[in-house]
Each structure stands twice: as structure tokens, then as C-alpha cells.
Amino acid sequence: MSFSDKTRKALEKLGLTSYEIRTYTALLKSGKINASDLSQKSGVPYSKIYEVLGSLEEKGWIGSDDLRPTEYFAKSPASAIETTKQRKETEFKNNESIIVNELIPIYEKSGTSERPEIWVLSGVTNIASKILELVDSCKNEVMIAVPKIAEILLTESLPRLRQLHDKGVDITILVSEDVDKEATKTLSRLATVKMKKGLFGGGIIADKRHVVILLGSEVSKTNSEEAVAIWADHAGLAAFAREYFEYLLKDSKNVKV
Numbered sequence: 576m577s578f579s580d581k582t583r584k585a586l587e588k589l590g591l592t593s594y595e596i597r598t599y600t601a602l603l604k605s606g607k608i609n610a611s612d613l614s615q616k617s618g619v620p621y622s623k624i625y626e627v628l629g630s631l632e633e634k635g636w637i638g639s640d641d642l643r644p645t646e647y648f649a650k651s652p653a654s655a656i657e658t659t660k661q662r663k664e665t666e667f668k669n670n671e672s673i674i675v676n677e678l679i680p681i682y683e684k685s686g687t688s689e690r691p692e693i694w695v696l697s698g699v700t701n702i703a704s705k706i707l708e709l710v711d712s713c714k715n716e717v718m719i720a721v722p723k724i725a726e727i728l729l730t731e732s733l734p735r736l737r738q739l740h741d742k743g744v745d746i747t748i749l750v751s752e753d754v755d756k757e758a759t760k761t762l763s764r765l766a767t768v769k770m771k772k773g774l775f776g777g778g779i780i781a782d783k784r785h786v787v788i789l790l791g792s793e794v795s796k797t798n799s800e801e802a803v804a805i806w807a808d809h810a811g812l813a814a815f816a817r818e819y820f821e822y823l824l825k826d827s828k829n830v831k832v
Contacts, residue, residue: 581743589659590634594619594627599636602649609644634659692808699802702787703728709781710735716745718780718820722789723751730758740765749774749823769827778804780820786813 578600586596594617601617602608608616614624628647631637635658639647696702710717710732717739721728739746746766750759751774762768778788790803807813 584743589656590663591636592627592630594623595631595634595636598624598627599631599649602637602647603652607640607646607648609646611644613647635662692806693812694806696787696804696806697802699727702789702802702804703731705804705806706779706787707732707735709779709785709787710739712785713739713744713781714742715782716747717782718747718749718817720749720774720777720779720820720823721751721754722774722777723753733761736762736765747820747824749820749827751775769824769829771823771827774823778816780813780817783817784808784810784813786816788816 583596586599587593591599597617598613598619601613605613605616610624610628611621613619613628614621617624619627628637628639632639632647634655635650636655637647637649639645696705706728719732736746748762748766748768750762750768750770752770752772754770759768759770776789778786780786786805786807786809788805788807790805
């Protein structure tokens with residue numbers, strides 16, 4: 576059993592080292608096994624194997640029994656990922672509390688006021704240009720909502736989305752049920768695509784920071800001047816938009832390929 580470079584990179588992003596990945600995948604293949612045999616199967620030096628096993632067990636990716644010699648086993652990837660997610664969320668909240676409590680008073684005393692970049696974009700050319708710019712610069716995650724009126728923007732973004740897919744960027748697209756079916760099938764090979772009836776709002780959220788929200792009633796070649804959108808480089812606004820996007824996803828359907 577082997578896995579793709581995309582999966583390897585995803586494991587690295589979750590905090591696993593090269594030795595930990597080799598050890599965990601060897602356990603997935605072999606089942607219960609002792610450290611000595613695992614060292615041989617994984618290619619991890621015996622001098623390092625116990626350190627690696629201890630780290631994986633602490634992170635929640637493997638377990639062990641009370642036999643002599645001790646045997647180790649892989650936990651379910653889904654269970655391991657959930658444990659990692661909870662740990663990271665707890666760590667983030669703790670660090671957030673420490674940073675906010677100490678640094679916010681310093682910021683407030685300085686008298687500085689935050690001036691996020693928020694712009695109104697008019698015309699389909701300007702909107703499409705900004706959306707394609709965000710797609711090009713995206714490094715980790717992009718979320719796109721596409722009503723029927725914005726279908727042309729999705730078509731123009733397709734080559735860029737292919738590039739993001741190849742780079743391992745996490746792509747989620749929510750489309751209106753009346754968007755072209757062939758287009759949605761093509762997109763489903765590159766991204767997680769969901770459909771929602773009556774989707775009339777649209778936009779893009781890139782890397783949880785940059786957001787474009789479509790406001791105009793029309794985004795088409797025949798009514799290009801009527802297209803209006805807001806572009807913002809603001810984590811707070813992007814977070815709000817992302818929460819609403821995830822709310823819409825809960826009531827959406829999978830695309831049938």
C-alpha cells in the first residue's frame with residue numbers, strides 16, 4: 576500500500592515528521608508489531624524508533640499494549656486527525672488568550688486604529704481580475720460560492736483552480752443548482768463541490784484572510800457594468816464570510832459525477 580505526495584504533504588502540515596509518517600504508515604500495513612520489527616519495516620533507525628513511537632503515541636496516532644516486548648498499533652486515521660485537531664484548537668485558544676491579554680492593552684495605549692483595506696469593485700472585468708488574483712496567490716485554502724449569475728467567473732478561473740489543485744491547495748466550491756452540470760462535473764475532479772438550491776449570493780475566501788463578496792444583481796458579459804462586489808483584506812470579515820459559507824454547506828448536496 577502506498578500513498579500520494581499530496582497525502583504525505585497533508586500529514587506534514589498536521590505536524591508529523593518524516594520518521595513519524597514512515598512509522599505510522601508501516602503500522603497501518605503491518606498491524607500490531609514490536610519496535611525492533613517496526614524499525615526494519617519502516618526504515619527508521621532503531622536508535623530513533625522509540626523516540627518516534629513515543630511522539631506518535633503522545634500525538635494520538637498510535638497505541639501500545641502491555642506485552643513484553645511492547646507491541647504497537649496504528650489508530651484510525653480519522654481518530655488520529657480528530658485528536659490532532661482538538662489539540663491544535665486547544666493550543667490555539669490558550670495562545671490566543673495569552674497574546675490578547677498581554678498585547679491588546681499595549682496596542683490600545685498606542686492610540687493606533689486599524690485601517691483594513693476594503694474596496695468596492697464595479698464591473699465584471701474588475702471583479703474577475705481581483706478574483707483571479709486571489710486564486711493565483713492562494714497557498715492553503717480557497718472557498719468559492721457561485722450563483723448562476725457568476726458562472727462566467729468560475730469558467731475563467733478553471734485553469735487557475737487546476738494549478739491550485741496540483742499544488743495541494745484545499746478547494747471547496749458551492750454552486751447554484753442551475754449552474755452548468757458539465758462544468759460542475761469538471762470542477763468535482765479538482766475540488767469538493769456542493770450544490771444548493773436558490774443560491775443567489777457569491778464570492779471567494781482565500782487563505783482565511785482575503786475575501787470578495789458579490790453584491791450586484793448581474794455578473795455577465797451583457798450586463799458587466801451592473802456587477803458590484805466588495806474586496807477586503809481583513810481576517811475578521813473573512814472569518815465572518817467563512818462561517819456563513821460553512822453554514823450554507825450544511826444544507827447543500829454532493830455533485831453527482
